Amino acid sequence: MDFSYTILIPLIPLALFVILGIFSKKIPASISGWMGSIGLGVTFVLSYYAAYQYYLNGKVNGVYQPFIYKYNWMNFTDKLHIDMGVLIDPISVMMLVVVSTISFMVHLYSRGYMKGDDGYTRFFAYLALFSFSMFGLVLATNLFQIYIFWELVGASSFLLIGYYYTKPSAVSAAKKAFIVTRFADFGFLVGILIIGYYTGTWDFQELNNPEGSVITNWASTSFMGLSVLTWALILIFMGGAGKSAMLPFHIWLPDAMEGPTPVSALIHAATMVVAGVYLVARLFPMYYFIEDGFALQVVAYVGAISSLFAAIIALTQNDIKRVLAFSTMSQIGYMMLALGVSGYHGHDGLGFMASMFHLFTHAMFKGLLFLAAGSVIHAIHSNYLQDMGGLRKYMPITHITFLIAALSISGVPFFAGFFSKDEILTAAYENNILIYISSVFVAGLTAFYMFRLYFGIFWGKDKEYEHTPHESPMSMTIPMMFLAFMSIAGGYIHFSKYISPDHMPFEAHLNYYLAAIASTVGLIGIVLAFIFYKKENNLSERFSHAFGIFYKWTYNKFYFDEIYLFVTKKIIFGLVAKPSAWFDKNVVDASMIGIGNVTESFSYKIKGMQSGKFQDYAMGFISGGVVIAIVVFYLWIN
Amino acid sequence: MDILSLFVIVPIITVIALGFSKGLKQSRIVALAGMLVQLGMSINLIFAYLKERAVNDDIMVFVKDIMWFEQFNIHYSVGVDAISVVMIALTAVIVVAGIFISWMVDDLPKEFFISLIILSTGVFGFFISLDLFTMFVFYEIAVIPMYLLIGIWGSGPRENSAMKLTLMLMGASAVLSVGIFGIYFNSNIGTDGPLTFNILEIAQVNIPEAAQNLFFPMVFIGFATLGALFPFHTWSPSGHASAPTAVSMLHAGVLMKLGGYGVFRVAMYLLPIGAINWSDFFLVLASIGVVYGALGAIMQKDLKYINAYASVSHLGLVLFALLMFNKTAWNGAIIQSLSHGLLTAMFFALIGMVYGRTHTRDVAKLGGIMKVLPFIGAIYVITGLAYLGLPGFSGFVAEMNIFVGSFQHDDTFHRILTILAVSSIVVTAVYILRMVGKIMMGPLSNPEYANLPKATWYEKVGLVMLLIPVVIIGVMPFGLGEMLKESIEPFLERLL
């Protein structure tokens, strides 16, 4: 089978970026939107074709075979080198489908959403750059290639968050996103260096081979009680946590909502933020086998805590995009914990499969939620829940699609989210009961805050709007309808047939007992939200008063931003950077200037010797003569 | 006429021609023509080198040797390897870009271009020299015009900065000359031949360890001061801040590279044992410089100061990599030199353009420039991203080579320093984004800026000229890496 055409999938957006970027002033808005959409449409088709071809025919002896096309890009040492290429295996093909679907939909949607904006062409150029980087990341054949595209998605995320670059909040959000993820990438890079040094390769095929030398010899060197490779994996996960907004690197994600809404849908909901999950999944055999999965446990706990933490914060936020952002973080926590509790062989790999499954369905419904939220924001020009209410009358399509997505994410039966979430809960239940309980609780919270949003936006009080909101144009509603379809249909794909850690299909069945618990919890959340927010009432205020300090902490996101601000502003800037600048000016530079000053003042001192009095000169001359005479005689005697 | 000496002769001819030209228009055309010829020759040199390398296995090719001063066995001796070839190309690109950027120098244009080209003559001469003495002479030729260029065409406290810069560099070259004479007087140990300044001949001699230990730090500090080694970097911020744009470009872009190049070609090649014995000490200094320069850059308010400290950090990385004695790291050091040269030249050019329009370099006073000057703004953002090591640009290639190479040492000392150096990428991101975010993005800080003139054609040409090699190295590093590694090998062998 030949998959070499997949190389086109990243290259088409790259070409688009170059053309749109260089000629951004020359190309009129109408053309650039179409160019972007058509280009991504082609990648969409190619991705689906690749998926069709691969999942249908990619098996040899019941095992999915990887297809690799690569060439040498840069040599470091005799062993270490960076290759550029494409790796076709089950998860990368699945990611191709996700990324191309969402990207294509967002391109279509943006044509309507960004209409009339100054930087229309620039926007599509950035989107193309992002798509290129994301495809490159997904298709990477080795760790360093992933890192390269990892940085590039970070940069395009920076550009897109800061798209409204005249808005100070957008600029600072963009900076924050880049710097926080960059800090996490520092860990990633050190992890890569460790792996490179101790294993001599970055190639996924060699690293991930369960019988290969890397995994069988993991204990060769240890550092502070753990194998160096475990350290490397934890550091790599640090990079993943940064990109996927896991605790404690999540602070950039809510702020990143300053970007245009289609960007939030594409980058900060569906694709880039799950790169961390994808990274762990990519290296899953290493995580699983090295040190008996110690690093994997770290992943599981970080994922579980993040999901709980984010769900709690999401309850109190008023900016609808921020609620969705915390929801994203919470759902990614789900995926992480699913990976963390997963096994490797056969049915043990359920967690892995569930994580990928959830990644897929989440991309669909969360992308949809963002697009619908964008549609609402587009209509009433506000992000805040207080400004909304009763919109179902004005925006029927948005209303219905939002409802579908909300039902899906809440895990209501027969929607996509139900199936994937159920697999995750099953996997958690089988491995770690603590994580399971927390996850079920999070499921309830998710249902509650999603329906808080839903009722708050589309029901609740009937607001008086300055100008009557109206349904968004076709260019925006069609992608939403497509994603709504996927948010239901996506659940009926038998993921276990396609994706598993050992690339061998297995049978996964719905655990009706667990599914019933989860759906009940979800329904309780929905009912609670119905009571609180269906009609305008003061129940919610009374509750928030009852919780008092806890509510305040939650509302302020547990003061994480403040802690970071304190650390960066006060400690790093105040206690490190400022003193070092001071040190430079007043010690290093001053000592250099001091040498000059000493020379100068010394010369002022000895300038007096040039007194102009010939007697002084004669005195110097004679005493010099006397001294020389003494020396000469002294030497002569000896 | 051999192919290398032309690199010195063409600038001299240009200077003479400039002497006969009048006014801005004539002199800039003459300067540009001369330097375009130079650029063409340097591109030609790359291909000629590759062709010659295929049939010639010597360390240096195109070697030419003329007796210059017989009594002390001083020769005019030239030759190149891949490293000098790329450095020459870098210099030529930056000089041409610098001439484009100074297209509108209104104050004594003829003298300005003459000084600029004399400076570049020194640099070209330095890169082709194989004889320590001529190398030193060219080094001084490159440093002296700096004083005039900053003192006459500079801004701010220019006399003071020019003096500081010149005195510190002269102090360094005094130390350096002691070191060079130290090498010279040990150059016939074991051979009983005449004393020699020729690098290749000295490399055949094993200078006694005691002498190496004594002279290595002298040569190293003498060169590394030019490469802004901590704590001898303080001439660079004030010097750059006061220098005119093209001079900052040339200085940060090329002249500071002489430091790393000299360390590589003289200090480490001729005094390998000294280098090994002293490496830990200087490694600590270099890595302090890497982090410290980056931290210093965070707190600066003047754009040029930010960039000067950033240079301290990035060139610290070059010295850091050189002291790692590792092929990959060395390869990275050379690519970093190229990359930093191009990027910092771009930064200084951009800062000069912004300054020329707004008359301020204070970060606090600038804001939202991108809205008014989209081209400059876009290039500024690209340069910033390239500077902080984004893949696809040369900085990434260089830094990754350095980090991977440094990480091949498996003792704790080198590891910790490597991780420290890696951490600078985070700090770099902080100050670059702070600068870009503050001055380019955000609301327009001053309504007077709303009608700033757009970028002119010569500014665009200058910037694009610099950007192209950055992207080429960043996207296609393979050829360059292979070409350099071959030339690094004989130098590395001396140390292992």
Next chain:
Amino acid sequence: METILFYILSALIVVFSIASVSSRKILRAVTYLLFVLIAISGIYFLVDYSFLGAVQLTVYGGGVIVLIIFSVLLVHHIELELEVTPIKRKIIAGLISVVGLGITLWAIYTFPFTNATNYKSIEVADIGRKLLGYGDGGFILPFEVISVLLLAVMVGAIVIAKGKKLNE
């Protein structure tokens, strides 16, 4: 007899030379100097070099001292007291002089001079022949040069002393 005379002369020379450099009245200092010069000419007479003694008397005692006295009178009041030199300076100068003297004397006394035995007095005729001789060891050239020099000095002294008029 000669010995006693020498010691007397020596004592005079030393005492008056010291007085000459330390007197605070300038005219007295000149007078003491005159005594010193005369005493030195006495020594020339003692070693039978009467021609030089005579020259010393005429040129120094007669010419130079008169010249100095004239200039003193031109630029000073007769009773002018010289400025007192700072004591620190005196001490340093004295120290240098004493040390210098010490080292010189030490050098003199450690060097074994071998006195010539064929002593003879210096005849004026010999000196004349020597000065004007152009043969081997003749001093005609320096002699002429000195003459020219004296002439030049004479002219120069006039030119310099004349100087510019004050109103110019």
Next chain:
Amino acid sequence: MIEGISIYEILTLSSIVFFVGVYGFFTRENLITVLMSIELILNASALNFVIINTYLYPDFLQGAVFSIFIIAMAAAETALAIAIIINLYKLVASVEVKDTEKLKY
């Protein structure tokens, strides 16, 4: 040759005169007195020439001749110096050394 007096005594004398002159040269504040100190120094050296000639090399006359030259030079020098002093006096109305520090710096 003086009866009973060796060359050492006379050289001692001339040395004393020489260094007294040196002392005067250093300490005197007035140009004319400085000039007088120089006369002392010159006399001491002239004396040395004569004495060394007479005591050590009576066959030669170089020392004697040189002392004549020295006296001639001294006279010339004095004349010139006094001319300069008088000129200086006209310019700065003083012959103190401290007023003639134009060589300074």
